[in-house]
Amino acid sequence: MLELSDPVLDGVFRALANPSRRAMLARLTAGSASLSDLAAPLDMTLSAVEQHFKVLERCDLVRSDKVGRVRTCRLQADTVRETENWLGVLRADWERHLDRLGDFLDQTADTAEEENR
Amino acid sequence: MLELSDPVLDGVFRALANPSRRAMLARLTAGSASLSDLAAPLDMTLSAVEQHFKVLERCDLVRSDKVGRVRTCRLQADTVRETENWLGVLRADWERHLDRLGDFLDQTADTAEEENR
Numbered sequence: 001m002l003e004l005s006d007p008v009l010d011g012v013f014r015a016l017a018n019p020s021r022r023a024m025l026a027r028l029t030a031g032s033a034s035l036s037d038l039a040a041p042l043d044m045t046l047s048a049v050e051q052h053f054k055v056l057e058r059c060d061l062v063r064s065d066k067v068g069r070v071r072t073c074r075l076q077a078d079t080v081r082e083t084e085n086w087l088g089v090l091r092a093d094w095e096r097h098l099d100r101l102g103d104f105l106d107q108t109a110d111t112a113e114e115e116n117r
Numbered sequence: 118m119l120e121l122s123d124p125v126l127d128g129v130f131r132a133l134a135n136p137s138r139r140a141m142l143a144r145l146t147a148g149s150a151s152l153s154d155l156a157a158p159l160d161m162t163l164s165a166v167e168q169h170f171k172v173l174e175r176c177d178l179v180r181s182d183k184v185g186r187v188r189t190c191r192l193q194a195d196t197v198r199e200t201e202n203w204l205g206v207l208r209a210d211w212e213r214h215l216d217r218l219g220d221f222l223d224q225t226a227d228t229a230e231e232e233n234r
Contacts, residue, residue, distance in 0.1 A: 002139075002143045004136055004139050004140045004143055005136040005140075006136075007136075009133075009134075009136075009139070010134050010135065010136065011134075013130045013131070013133040013134035014130070014131070014134040016126075016130040017126075017127050017128075017130035017131040017134060018127065019121055019122040019123075019124075019126075019127065022119075022121050022122075022126070023121045023122075025207060026119045026121055026207065026210070028211075029207060029210035029211040029213075029214055030210070030214055031214055031218070075211055077208060077211050077212075080204055080207055080208050080211070081208055083204055084201055084204035084205055084208060087197055087200055087201035087204065088201055090142060090143065090146060090197055091194060091197050091198055091201060093143070093146035093147070094145075094146040094192055094194050094197070095194075096146075097146055097147055097148055101148070
């Protein structure tokens with residue numbers, strides 16, 4: 001059964017709707033990184049990167065620890081997996097519908113064939 | 118390799134960030150439906166449902182045909198699958214990183230053991 005009104009999903013999908021935030025997540029698949037590491041390939045200020053990071057952090061797509069002056073950021077793979085699963089259930093529900101439709105059409109064809117014999 | 122700056126993904130994730138739009142997609146996994154069918158379980162006007170539907174249609178999560186006065190809406194499963202795949206690649210990249218990290222730690226432990234012999 002699909003959970004539809006989960007506000008966590010609202011936040012996750014909204015966070016994913018930005019290419020810079022997706023680039024930050026992709027960078028974090030290669031391992032933990034500082035905010036400066038995340039900013040390096042992006043054409044934006046460190047402060048803008050920090051704002052994007054906060055959006056990702058609020059919906060638990062990433063987490064971070066601050067040691068001294070350096071914040072180390074890491075991917076929260078569980079949230080990625082749960083979001084992927086949500087889409088997987090949607091797709092599986094659709095495929096089940098197609099299977100049932102196929103069965104129904106096969107049965108209808110069989111019945112028509114028997115009636116025509 | 119992850120496609121990061123695809124504007125289609127921006128639209129798809131933005132469309133998914135709304136619980137009513139997710140409910141409409143979930144309803145469409147049970148088969149094609151009219152806009153009135155989609156509106157029935159939602160506490161909103163038909164016009165609001167139509168606006169949400171247009172957001173889903175713009176990013177190709179749904180398609181529709183109008184015959185006479187009735188618009189028949191259906192899920193565009195390919196777009197769901199592509200979005201699921203995007204998250205799957207992100208997760209797989211992360212899992213490969215964990216595997217490499219595991220191998221590295223095993224090797225380091227072996228080397229330390231040999232040196233201590």
